[in-house]
Amino acid sequence: MYKLKTKETDSSVIAFIESVDNQGKREDAYTLLDIFAETTGYEAKMWGTSIIGFGKYHYKYASGHEGDAPLVGFSPRKAKISLYFATGDPQREKLLKDFGKHTTGKSCVYINKVADIQVDVLKSFIKESVVFLKKTYPDE
Template sequence: MTKNKTIETDEDVVEFIHSFANNEEKRRDSFELLKLMKDCSGYEPKICGPSIIGFGNYHYKYESGHEGDAPLIGFSPRKAAISMYVFTGLAEHTHLLKDLGKFKRGKACIYVRKLSDIDQAVLKTLIKETIDFLKSKYGNNCCQGSST
C-alpha cells in the first residue's frame, strides 16, 4: 500500500517558505497566499508531507479501500509554478475557474506562475466553495486540526 504523502509535520512554515521558494517573488506570493488561505479557511498553516502548506484537513476513503488524510486547501511554491490545491476537480465546479485569470490546471490542482496572474477575489470564492464541498462530503471526518 502506498504511504500518504500529505501527513502534517512540525516543520516551521515561515522557514519552509524561505528555504523552498526559489526566488523573492515566489516568497512574497507565498506569504500573501499564507494570509489569504488562513483568512479564508480559518485554519493555521501546517507543512503536509515534504512540500505542501496545508490548511485544515479531512480523512478520505476511496471505493478501492485506499484512505488517508489531506489538507482541505493548500499550496506549494514549486520551482516552475505555485501549485494550489484549491479545486475539487469536479465538472460541476469548473464554472468557478471561469474568471480566475492566467493558470494551468491539473486534475484538481491549479498552477500559477505568479499570484498577480489571477483574480484573488475569484480565488477566495473558489477556496470557500471547495471547503464547503469537502465539509459536506466528509462531514465528521473533516476539519480536524488547528482552527483559529
C-alpha cells in the same frame, strides 16, 4: 499496500517559505499564506516537505484506500505555484473561467504569480472547496 507520502508535519511554514529561492515566489507565498489563513480560519500546516495546507479531512475511497489531506493548500514550486482545491466540485470549472491566467492538472491549479489571478475568485475557490470537502467527507 499503498503508503501515504504526504502527511501533516510539525515543520515550520515560515522556515519553508524563507527557503524558497525566488524572491517573487517567496513574496507570493506570504500573500497566499495570508489569503488562505484568513479565508479558511485554519492555521497553516506543512504537509510533506513542500505543501502548505489548511484544515484537514479524512477520505475513504470505495477501493478501501484512505487517508488525511488538507482541505486546501498551496506550494510555491520552482516552475509554478501549485494551488490545491477539491477535485470533483461542480463549481470548479465555473470558478476557473474567471480565475485569471492559470493551467490545470488532475488535481492542481497552477499559476505563475498572484498578480495573474483574481484574488476575489481565489477566495471563492477556497471557500467552495472547504464546503464541498466537508460535505463530501463529513467528520466521522
